[in-house]
Amino acid sequence: MTYGALEMTAYLTAFTTTIPAFEFIWSHRNPFPQTPSSATTLSFLLIFFGQWAYRWIQQELGDKDPMRSSRQFLLFVVLCVLIFPLWLKKDYVHFHPIDMLMYDATLHHNKYLETVGSTSSLAEAVNGYTQRYNRNPPPGFDVWFEYAKNRSVLIVDEYDQIYHDLLPFRAISPADLRRQTWEMVSNPWNEISGITIRDGEAKVQENVLPTHRWMLEGVAVLINSFAQHLPDMDLAFNLNDESRVAVPYEQIKSLREQGRAQDKSGSSSWSNDRAGGWLPIPETERTETVFRDNSWRNSFRAFGSIGCPPSSFARTSPHISSQSHICSSCVAPHSLGQFVGNWSDAADICHQPDIAHLHGFYLSPAAFKTSYQLMPVFSQSKPHAYNDILYPSAWNYMDKVVYAPTNPQGTPGQEVYHAGFPDLPFEEKENILFWRGATSEGVSSDSGAWRGMARQRLVHMANNLTNHPHDAVTVLLPSPADHSKYQYQTIPGAQVKKLGLQTDIAIVDFIARCGGKDCTDQSQEFNLVSPTDFQAHWRYRFLFDLDGAGFSGRFLPFLYSHSLPFKTALFREWYDSRLTAWLHFVPQDIRLHDVWSSLAYFAGVNGTMFGHKIWWKPHLKEAEMIAEAGRDWAAKVLRKEDMECYFFRLLLEWARLSDDNRDELGFVL
Structure with missing residues (x-):
């Protein structure tokens, strides 16, 4: 009632703009990206004179009493004093960020070593698994543990990547998982081929593309180092370098929540006649597919960012392009000054919409056939927000380089x-x-x-x-x-x-x-x-x-x-x-x-x-x-032994996931 809405808006705009700016001037210690002192000073002066001009107009209209010149001058002096440190700092950095990052890295690694533990007994491993994942280990866990110990595997407890990769598939029934696997490998256009495990032996299915057969044969060699301990199952492998499964955020969030709610286990072993649940490759190639070909086109908006929350920068500001200038708001969340401060966050594209124009995978992928539907595709790598299941690559295991x-x-x-x-x-x-x-x-x-x-x-x-x-x-x-x-x-x-x-x-x-x-x-x-x-x-x-x-x-x-x-x-x-x-x-x-x-x-x-x-x-x-x-x-x-151990554990989890009685399966002492 004392002040009008327009006047309050003007005051609040000046106030909310200057307070965080003053805080930045007085507290910032890592001045990157660089901001010219003249530009910062000019912005404050524009705010001051804008507020002064607004009050002068009010005075001319008779809405306000004139402000004495001495008071106006005093306000101007106070503003100059507040921005004076900007000119004194001269963008100094009082410590080199790499020194700090190396120190923090040592602390982080020491904490990681505490989480992976030094498990020396099967009982400790079972207890660690139950506490970490809130369920019993899969059947065959004792064999896996002995396998790991015989190969001097250091990391026994921490396999969070497997848990996160497979969690949303808990919302899909075992029969549907087996059907999806069959559908993908039965259509060569998908560029997805299968490996069949029967009676303790892994074999490449016949319809694999000849140019990629070496890759599947390498995977089979890897699996056969422990296949004798696995139940019967089929697997669908992505033959392309590019990732394949991009589920929208709302859907994958719901699937993960359902997966956690259904994350049950018991003490039973594998079901009988598992081989009967997997259909053979049909003589006539299938033509139906859930995959869409988006090769040679920018894929960031259509597939890359859809796994990000709706409020994320990638979803709210998708048109940012930063080939010539650094997007400071994209860099800041994972950086310490100019340097990468958090390697995990640096991979999160949800706060980095400018990456749409900074990598070939988003700009114009060579072979990009992708599904919005959650499908059990095993891939060698994936960017953030994709839902492929990661496994150790045959490229490294077979010593291609x-x-x-x-x-x-x-x-x-x-x-x-x-x-x-x-x-x-x-x-x-x-x-x-x-x-x-x-x-x-x-x-x-x-x-x-x-x-x-x-x-x-x-x-x-x-x-x-x-x-x-x-x-x-x-x-x-x-x-x-x-x-x-x-x-x-x-x-x-x-x-x-x-x-x-x-x-x-x-x-x-x-x-x-x-x-x-x-x-x-x-x-x-x-x-x-x-x-x-x-x-x-x-x-x-x-x-x-x-x-x-x-x-x-x-x-x-x-x-x-x-x-x-x-x-x-x-x-x-x-x-x-x-x-x-x-x-x-x-x-x-x-x-x-x-x-x-x-x-x-x-x-x-x-x-x-x-x-x-x-x-x-x-x-x-x-x-x-x-x-x-x-x-x-x-x-x-x-080592190769660590690749084998990771894949062994992954396939035990996949075997449980695709078993009709999965809620009753588990290993207990």
């Missing part, structure tokens, strides 16, 4: 050695960030989609930097004024190599998966090189790893080496929870804006910038510590 230097230095199970490619001690390696790969992330045919793909962006960033504003890079370096502090400094792209940072990053052979003008443009953009022997990687201290159309099959060999892996990934695999970023590898944001700063920290700086000499001692001890910690940990939890 293998760590086999001249001097394996006790690496277990290596029988093939490559002459002339030793894995030298870390200090003797070349101080270079190295990557070789193909343009296999997605298809770009007269669409320009290649410009957003991570692999092409990495090569452009390393080799084709120019003075164009879009190619300017921000690097965290010691402050010129105070070497005990750090400062984000924006450098023209053409000048960044003058810091002494060395990279050897290139595309091999030819431009793949392109069409029309996009082939020509990429050929002009990139200097193609001849393929190098994979074992040549060990010459370099820093190895970069990126996704292709799916997961990267090179990451595990990188971990086994004495080199330090830098990794950016959209896809996640069966072992992700076992690794700790900043302790076992160096995580990189998919936007790649942190690559130069990460390399500067570990490799050191020795060059010039803006005409001044700049030198920063390399953090080689820290780099070697991460490289060796990743190598040692991988040798304990990412």
